[in-house]
Amino acid sequence: MITNHKLYRNKMSKKIVTVIGARPQFVKAAVVSRAINLHNKSLTKRDNWIEEKIIHTGQHFDNNMSEIFFKQMEIPKPDFNLEINSMSHGAMTGNMLMEIEKVLLLEKPDWVLVYGDTNSTIAGALAAKKLHIKVAHVEAGLRSFNMQMPEEVNRILTDRISDLLFCPTESAVQNLMDEGYASLSPKIVQCGDVMNDAAIYYKNLAVKPHGIDLDANLVLSTIHRQENTDNPKKLKNIFDGLAEISKINQVVLPLHPRTSKMLKEYGITPSKNIRIIEPVGYFEMIWLLMNSICVITDSGGLQKEAFFFDKPCITVREETEWTELIEHGVNFLVGSNKDLMIKTFNQILNGHIDFNLNLYGDGHTGKQIVQELISFE
Template identity: 70%
Template structure:
């Protein structure tokens, strides 16, 4: 069986590492060459700290193809990816195309495969924010609709698909757990302190990159006003995407001196930051879950989240970009009785389950 794996953005590299390791373990057990994986890097995230470092740290195979498509509008990027991925698929003739999450790379990979009648497996299927203004929501909904194997991380994701009628369509829905939980367990012992961080100082970990926040000057200013108030009480470590830095400069926002802005970090550095922080303030989808994995409360500066089970279990708190809401929730965290001892994302064997599902699939 040959699989073409499409990656392009930071979280997808981490997820791909889980599956690559599971494939290697399966091949060792059954004999080399049973499952062949060809990795295609679209180049969607092109910064050295946000791409190459992950392949190095995760010890996964270098991609056989690097399409180097980036810094374009959504339409131009997706269209160019579609063209280039189609060329790869014509050459490789895989049994499966494996896509992750909700990026332009995800949609382009799924669409190219489907038009060539190649089976598509979507990891993190069924997630919904129910906000069709988010490019990610459009990508995930369209990818789900053309996927053959819908690999859902949670009960909520399965329920979303069934409510949309997917159980009556020609596909297979599987609740397999979350690959990011596998990664957190496997790599936690390799956590590495980022350069320039004082490990004896308490801090809040924050990331801000979501387009709905960074492209709106008033929202971005409100978030940084809230961060400034929080930083007056507890230092904030803020790994910042280059694009967000440009937006801060564009909107003339001056971060408080107690907000320590650092360059984007690798996965092992992020694990260290999660392990040592007191809480997380983010608009990232993945970091909400990772905060839960490391038993840290999370304030999500968005109006909605795909990970509703975190809200339901009172470990994650939605505030939007409203400064008063963000600071109020932060001030109340110490009084909350937060219970992290609940199984939401599987047993840490999601990679193995996905490999078995790909091999067992019949249509």
């Protein structure tokens, strides 16, 4: 068994630079990093070793939203910390592009691996492509069809310049086909969802967050998306809806720093019935999911995580990338409509939802991603 890859790297080995920066990407990267580690441990000869270098852009820099994930999920410590945050989209993306390029020139990887739809995603993909380094995009093909969302712009552009597109669902593949990718060069792989791998692997490590005095039947909420936080009317409507629901069931809301800032700026005071807590680690979030009756969120990732734990989800957005969840009646779009939020919540309480669906793979997505990276010609 190989014990020191640095001594054995040869032309058949691969070097991958992984670019991450936001909370969901830490979770996704943990799955693939673990798959890389298991792959390397399984080798009995020098061929096909994978060396991974991790760039943390710093997009999420708060301890509860960054460092804690590396500790809890045993993600390898980042080799490069860029500490780029608290800027406009253009300034942040530009600075990331410049600094990531420096790392790539130093490391000379075979692949740059990016996740999702953040500024870190597009910056990593652009830096690699301009240096003629192959790009692999995890969560390719997702579309909200709302070009006002920065995330939509990021994911479309990243897909277009990637060499290997890892699609989590059939609808993601179909989106790419509708955009003409059948006649383009990237390889498309429907591999399932890395977040499903994470849910399966980590669910037994769930930890009750400090200060939570309930054991079950809570409503878990997260609000952070710019389309909501930067619109005082929308933000007030959402928190008014949460206030009404909190009269029926305890609402627990890990408060994103951006949301906290904008609530203060707009003079919006959340109801005292809403249990606001600091952002939590992934294991604490799993506990909250497992002990909830419903999720109310504008997060893309949490919509899926709700499904993984058989929880109905109310999405306070006008659209979602995860259209299959809407089509199968496990997720409900309500926008910032307070009355529709409350009506939907009451229907969920009094109804039955079937979660016996296989939408996101068999829990071996990380392994498939690693194999594709090795075998790609």
